[in-house]
Amino acid sequence: MIVFELICQDRHRFEGWFASADDFEGQKARGLLSCPVCSDSSIEKLLTAKIGRAEAEPLRENAQPPDAPAALPRKLHELIDYILLNTENVGEDFPAEVRRIHHQEVPQRNIRGVATGEQTRELLEEGIAVMPLPVPPRKDWH
Secondary structure: OEEEEEEOOOOOEEEEEEOOHHHHHHHHHOOOOOOOOOOOOOOEEOOOOOOOOOOOOOOOOOOOOOOOHHHHHHHHHHHHHHHHHOOEEOHHHHHHHHHHHHOOOOOOOOEEOOOOHHHHHHHHHOOOOOOOOOOOOOOOOO
16 A cells, blocks of 8 residues: 545645555546545645655565666656646745745745845745755746
């Protein structure tokens, strides 16, 4: 069994247990998944950290370990896609906008944008949790 952390369009988070990743995809494609809170059927997997595998769990023959370099581009691509689909690009207004969100002057929302190293340090010193992301800035991402 595999446990995935799932989320619906209304941002309700919950767990789902599946025989495999393919089982999750199959159930999703057949419309068998729904949020236990609001019954929304637009369910997505959340990114989760790999905790590790049991020592007794052998790798399949000819299989690469999950952290093999060949697997990284796909995982990075999935991360970037998730970020782009679930954040608003505020561009160079990022430092000012994240401050407004932090001080509750505007509604909370997920944003991304551009900040210099100095601006990032200032935000962190102010207690505002920000982090550089592996998403190259482009003006055409909205």
